[in-house]
Amino acid sequence: MTIAVDLDGTLANIYSVVLAEVSAEIGETLTPNLMTYYDWLPDAFGEGMFQRFSEFWTRYSAECVEPIERDVEVLTRRIRSRYGGLDIVTQHTELERKNITEWLQHWNVQYDNLVLCGLQDKSKLPYICYIDDNPFLAEKLRNSAKVLYLYDQPWNRLTPGKWNIRRVHCLREVLD
Numbered sequence: 441m442t443i444a445v446d447l448d449g450t451l452a453n454i455y456s457v458v459l460a461e462v463s464a465e466i467g468e469t470l471t472p473n474l475m476t477y478y479d480w481l482p483d484a485f486g487e488g489m490f491q492r493f494s495e496f497w498t499r500y501s502a503e504c505v506e507p508i509e510r511d512v513e514v515l516t517r518r519i520r521s522r523y524g525g526l527d528i529v530t531q532h533t534e535l536e537r538k539n540i541t542e543w544l545q546h547w548n549v550q551y552d553n554l555v556l557c558g559l560q561d562k563s564k565l566p567y568i569c570y571i572d573d574n575p576f577l578a579e580k581l582r583n584s585a586k587v588l589y590l591y592d593q594p595w596n597r598l599t600p601g602k603w604n605i606r607r608v609h610c611l612r613e614v615l616d
């Protein structure tokens with residue numbers, strides 16, 4: 441069984457890069473704790489933020505975007521071994537494949553396939569287990585037989601748990 445692991449906000453600390461850039465533009469310090477719901481950035485700074493997210497991956501080199509967890513290599517190796525496979529599944533598109541692949545290689549993330557699903561519904565993909573920070577995915581999976589390890593972030597704190605929606609504060613908890 442291959443587990444689907446998200447990129448932005450789950451493995452990659454892209455939001456800090458985004459917030460640093462936006463902070464410099466507006467002359468005000470923004471921190472991730474302000475992002476108390478998932479669409480906070482586009483609500484605050486316009487729909488163009490969605491486009492900027494994609495562009496960030498092509499504008500920054502791999503070392504500029506840090507992994508959320510320093511030991512991402514060891515943890516992804518263990519999770520991959522536990523589940524028998526680990527795919528990186530992200531809503532980015534083919535335009536970002538090269539940069540994302542470089543990032544995964546730079547930080548030694550252990551994975552099988554990079555799945556760029558774009559606007560496809562992740563919940564409909566053939567995985568039965570996910571690690572993701574997206575509260576909307578939690579709602580889509582809530583009444584399914586699939587399991588989501590909801591990676592704790594300020595924008596998903598209001599999402600209630602369930603037997604199949606399990607909040608984790610670090611990747612190690614997926615292995616507990």
Ligand SMILES: [Mg+2]
Pocket residue numbers: 446447448449450572573574
């Ligand atoms: Mg995410």
